[in-house]
Amino acid sequence: MKNIIKISTLFLFCTVFKAQQTEVSVVKYEDLEKRIQQEKDKLLVVNFWSTTCAPCVKELPHFMEVNNKYADNEKYKMILVSLDRLADQERVLKFIKNKNLTAEVLLLHDIKRMNIWIPRFEKDWDGNIPVTLFYKNGSKIHFNDGEMSKEDLEKKIKENLQ
Numbered sequence: 001m002k003n004i005i006k007i008s009t010l011f012l013f014c015t016v017f018k019a020q021q022t023e024v025s026v027v028k029y030e031d032l033e034k035r036i037q038q039e040k041d042k043l044l045v046v047n048f049w050s051t052t053c054a055p056c057v058k059e060l061p062h063f064m065e066v067n068n069k070y071a072d073n074e075k076y077k078m079i080l081v082s083l084d085r086l087a088d089q090e091r092v093l094k095f096i097k098n099k100n101l102t103a104e105v106l107l108l109h110d111i112k113r114m115n116i117w118i119p120r121f122e123k124d125w126d127g128n129i130p131v132t133l134f135y136k137n138g139s140k141i142h143f144n145d146g147e148m149s150k151e152d153l154e155k156k157i158k159e160n161l162q
Helices: 002-016 029-038 054-070 086-098 111-121 150-160
Strands: 025-027 043-049 076-082 104-108 131-136 139-145
Touching: 025 029, 029 076, 029 104, 029 111, 043 054, 043 150, 054 076, 054 150, 086 104, 131 150, 139 150
Parallel strands: 025 104, 043 076, 076 104
Antiparallel strands: 043 131, 131 139
């Protein structure tokens, strides 16, 4: 009986708390473009951020709350793209754990080519963060420059998640 209780408790714990990443994948912008296309059957929310960006850090709890709400929807996916330096990869991983980030986190290690990839993602993006892009059926449908409120994030998801 004790084993059944232990197993049930472990199962409950695992279902309540989403598994966090144990490592951060490092990608170039071409890899990120491919990743976005791989999710073309979903509403994809892609947030560009950094651990050193105060507005980014401020909005992440709202993003996680909304992400957790929609995480079980097979037509939805959120990816957080860290623009931290490669040398700060361990700090990003600690940040993921400390802030309980449940969305997939990628580290975009392509700073030297920013002038190439920024306009490829959004021609009106001036390079500031946070920035959130929304994709549906593999095509960009919305660009949010700057901090995004929980209400605006959820409204944009509801409008496009059908």
